[in-house]
Amino acid sequence: MLVSTREYKASLKALEIEEYFDLWIYRPLGYIVAKLVQSISVTPNQLTVLAMFCGIASGYVFSLGTQQAFILGALLYFMFNILDCSDGQLARIKGTSSVAGKILDGAADYIAGIAIYIGIGIGYVEYVSNPVGWWILLALAAISNIVHSIVIDSERYRFTHHAWGRPHQLTNDYEYYKEELNRLKKIPGTCFERFVLQTYLVYLNISRFFHKSPKNQYFIYDPGIYYRKFRKMMKAWTFLGPTTHITIIIVCCLFMRPDIAAWIIVVPMNIYWLLLVWIQNKKLKTLHFITNPNPTKN
Structure with a gap:
């Protein structure tokens, strides 16, 4: 297996919008998986399905409720995210990225996520004094996870549009x-x-609520200024991404404390989200519009 630095970089999303935990941990391992299967005709969609089953297996193991089960469930969740990275990396290496693959990947992520949250809920309920409170906390964590994923996608769309002039993809x-x-x-x-399409449309519709198209397509932010002012802001947003949630859950479940993971997701991460909204709105007020040289691109 030959490893090429150029090919590895080509397998990534733009570095400005990649999550830190992906860049540090999951993408390098995902690239190794992609290279291992590249020569045996495994498709990105097959890796997506394998990742989904790995996530479902993780949820089932969590539901067993023993300390060993939580450790194994965490390791399976870790493998899920590696495979979830590798499918997109393999598609970019092969140049076979597709609309169907994107939808399948999103559906697989949500199916696996549901299985894992339910499995953790069942497996840990015996260790809490208030089962109803535990399920409410876990439901709030799951909802927060979904909302954060939508928000980070919306912020990626916002950044790539204003900084690089890409059309409003949403x-x-x-x-x-x-x-x-x-x-x-x-x-x-x-x-x-x-x-699947109807579900994805619901997701896109919610995303559009967080990131609306500009009211006046004839005026835009200066791309160069926007990039310089919001590049670090974009990296700050990535800590709300799904990989951060996954990593928090994995670490806490290794110590059999998924309740700590749920509290982190519900309280500090939502405070962090609101803080970023406040900072970004203040920064946006310092920008001035310029004439859009190509208004039809919006």
Whole structure:
């Protein structure tokens, strides 16, 4: 297996929007997996499915409720995230990134996430004095996890649009998938595909709430100034990403304290989110609009 620094960098997202834990831990391991399977005709979608089953297995093991089960469940969750990174890296190495792969990856992440949260809830309920309170706390952590994932995606869209001039991908994606859903409604036997698309459209619609298109397409922020002022801000946003949640859960479950992970996600991470919103809004007020040289791109 030949390892190329250039190929490894090409397997990543733009460094400005990558999560720190991905760059430090999961992406290097994901790249090794991608290189190992590249020569045996394994597809990115197959890695996605394997990651999903790994996540489901992690949830089942967590539900057993023993200390050994929590350690094994944490290790399986760790492997899930490595595989979840490797599918996209393999697609970028092969140049086979696709719309279907993106949707499948998102669906697999949510299925695995649901299995893991339910498994942790069942496995740890015997160790708490207030089972109802435990389930409420875990539900709040799961909701926070989902909201944070939507927020970080929205902030990535915002940064790539204002700093690099990319079109508003959320709007483009929503319209594209809406048309695709209408097309599938006319085709018999596409219930599963329609369900996946409908779910993804709900996700996109919520994302659009957090990141709206500009009201006036003829004026934009200066891309160079926006990049310089918000590059570090974008990196700060990445600590709300799914990999941060996963890493917190893994570490806490290794010590059989998922309740600590839930509290961290519900309280400090939501405070951190609100703090970032406040800081970003203050920074945005210091920017001035310029004439958009290509208003149709918005």
